[in-house]
Amino acid sequence: VTAFQEAERLHDDALGSVEQRFRVEFRYRVHFTRDLFSAGNDVLADALGDPADPRRLLFVVDAGLLDGHPALLEDIAAYCASLGDTLELAAAPLLVPGGELVKNDASVVRRVASAIDACGVDRHSYVIAVGGGAVLDAVGFAAGISHRGVRLIRVPTTVLSQNDSGVGVKNGVNAFGKKNFLGTFSPPHAVLCDFSFLPTLSDRDWRSGISEAIKVALLRDAAFFAWIEANAGPLRERSQPEMEWLVRRCAELHLEHIATGGDPFELGSSRPLDFGHWAAHKLEQISGHALRHGEAVAIGLALDTTYSHLSGRLGERDWLRVIDAIDAVGLPLWAPELLTAGEDGRPAYLDGLREFREHLGGRLTITLLDRVGAGADVHEIDEPLVLAAAELLLSEQEERRWRATRPHSTS
Numbered sequence: 001v002t003a004f005q006e007a008e009r010l011h012d013d014a015l016g017s018v019e020q021r022f023r024v025e026f027r028y029r030v031h032f033t034r035d036l037f038s039a040g041n042d043v044l045a046d047a048l049g050d051p052a053d054p055r056r057l058l059f060v061v062d063a064g065l066l067d068g069h070p071a072l073l074e075d076i077a078a079y080c081a082s083l084g085d086t087l088e089l090a091a092a093p094l095l096v097p098g099g100e101l102v103k104n105d106a107s108v109v110r111r112v113a114s115a116i117d118a119c120g121v122d123r124h125s126y127v128i129a130v131g132g133g134a135v136l137d138a139v140g141f142a143a144g145i146s147h148r149g150v151r152l153i154r155v156p157t158t159v160l161s162q163n164d165s166g167v168g169v170k171n172g173v174n175a176f177g178k179k180n181f182l183g184t185f186s187p188p189h190a191v192l193c194d195f196s197f198l199p200t201l202s203d204r205d206w207r208s209g210i211s212e213a214i215k216v217a218l219l220r221d222a223a224f225f226a227w228i229e230a231n232a233g234p235l236r237e238r239s240q241p242e243m244e245w246l247v248r249r250c251a252e253l254h255l256e257h258i259a260t261g262g263d264p265f266e267l268g269s270s271r272p273l274d275f276g277h278w279a280a281h282k283l284e285q286i287s288g289h290a291l292r293h294g295e296a297v298a299i300g301l302a303l304d305t306t307y308s309h310l311s312g313r314l315g316e317r318d319w320l321r322v323i324d325a326i327d328a329v330g331l332p333l334w335a336p337e338l339l340t341a342g343e344d345g346r347p348a349y350l351d352g353l354r355e356f357r358e359h360l361g362g363r364l365t366i367t368l369l370d371r372v373g374a375g376a377d378v379h380e381i382d383e384p385l386v387l388a389a390a391e392l393l394l395s396e397q398e399e400r401r402w403r404a405t406r407p408h409s410t411s
């Protein structure tokens with residue numbers, strides 16, 4: 001074989017492809033507890049793993065919690081001190097503003113990442129984020145991109161973050177006027193839901209999280225939906241035992257979907273748990289985030305359920321059950337943002353369809369309802385019918401408000 005022939009052979013052999021293939025298993029526990037930072041509660045200590053290893057913690061706390069829980073920072077310090085030298089607080093807890101503000105302000109991610117750097121938080125340390133869904137999303141993003149991902153323990157403190165946003169694998173912040181434009185899929189190290197945070201929520205935040213439970217019940221568990229219908233009064237009136245059960249069941253259904261739905265990192269086009277969300281995300285943005293995520297989701301659910309009915313796939317009885325339940329737990333069916341005109345004069349929320357598709361990639365895929373407990377994916381949406389659904393919801397909402405002012409009416 002001449003040198004020339006050998007070189008020819010190498011030249012040919014260099015082409016082609018090599019398949020790279022591996023699996024990574026993710027596992028984390030979601031705990032439900034009360035008084036997480038009280039002496040004698042082992043949930044956090046156990047979540048931190050082997051005390052023989054160095055355990056360095058950086059707490060990042062939702063400042064909105066402090067009004068209702070003024071001793072929180074002292075409780076955290078005392079709890080950590082009680083574990084002696086098996087763990088080290090990297091710094092005093094970092095406070096960040098609560099609510100959607102934290103996801104709109106690009107400097108927060110920088111502040112958290114810079115604290116991770118300054119405190120020497122490495123890939124074996126823990127960032128512990130305590131707060132509502134917005135704080136968890138922003139802190140989770142900062143943790144997810146620092147050192148290509150440091151361990152994150154989430155302590156969700158709202159209904160919505162305990163039953164939905166805080167138990168899953170996503171984080172993110174808003175950018176370019178779009179919700180969650182920047183973010184990563186990063187499963188947490190553990191999630192610790194402490195029910196004792198819930199009583200200090202505002203009425204709006206208490207009720208907001210119920211919409212995610214209605215959503216997942218409608219798609220996955222008709223019996224759970226019936227339970228919500230039957231307990232709408234206590235849920236609306238802030239009864240703690242019913243709310244704790246709702247949070248627990250809703251979180252389980254979300255976890256089950258992520259684990260068994262076949263697409264935990266949402267590579268496909270179908271995202272059933274985003275039922276009602278194409279309109280919701282856009283309505284939140286149009287309202288300048290005056291609408292809570294959960295309130296916008298309630299309207300988005302009402303809209304897509306009504307559309308399902310008007311397009312002939314959902315019967316009238318089921319349609320009424322859904323909008324009655326949303327109304328009965330004290331959530332809105334309609335908001336004036338549905339009338340806000342966009343640049344082309346059409347209602348601006350309709351752009352949510354295009355933005356939703358862009359966020360997902362692939363074909364437009366919207367979840368509708370076939371019956372209570374069963375969703376269905378469609379790839380086309382008829383805009384005039386969406387507008388008709390919104391109009392019908394306005395009259396349904398007005399009629400319910402009028403009826404509510406006449407409590408003794410029997411009609």
Ligand SMILES: NC(=O)c1ccc[n+]([C@@H]2O[C@H](COP(=O)([O-])OP(=O)(O)OC[C@H]3O[C@@H](n4cnc5c(N)ncnc54)[C@H](O)[C@@H]3O)[C@@H](O)[C@H]2O)c1
Nearest residue numbers: 064098099100132133134157158160165170197200201293
């Ligand atoms: N990552 C996901 O998969 C996912 C899923 C759904 C929603 N989300 C996001 O979650 C966010 C909404 O989260 P949210 O509904 O928890 O609201 P939020 O985080 O905006 O919190 C609402 C308000 O409640 C305050 N607060 C938090 N806990 C409190 C408590 N125990 N007592 C009194 N006040 C308290 C906060 O400071 C804030 O002012 C949205 O940004 C939404 O996009 C993310």
Ligand SMILES: [Zn+2]
Nearest residue numbers: 212277293297
């Ligand atoms: Zn949601």
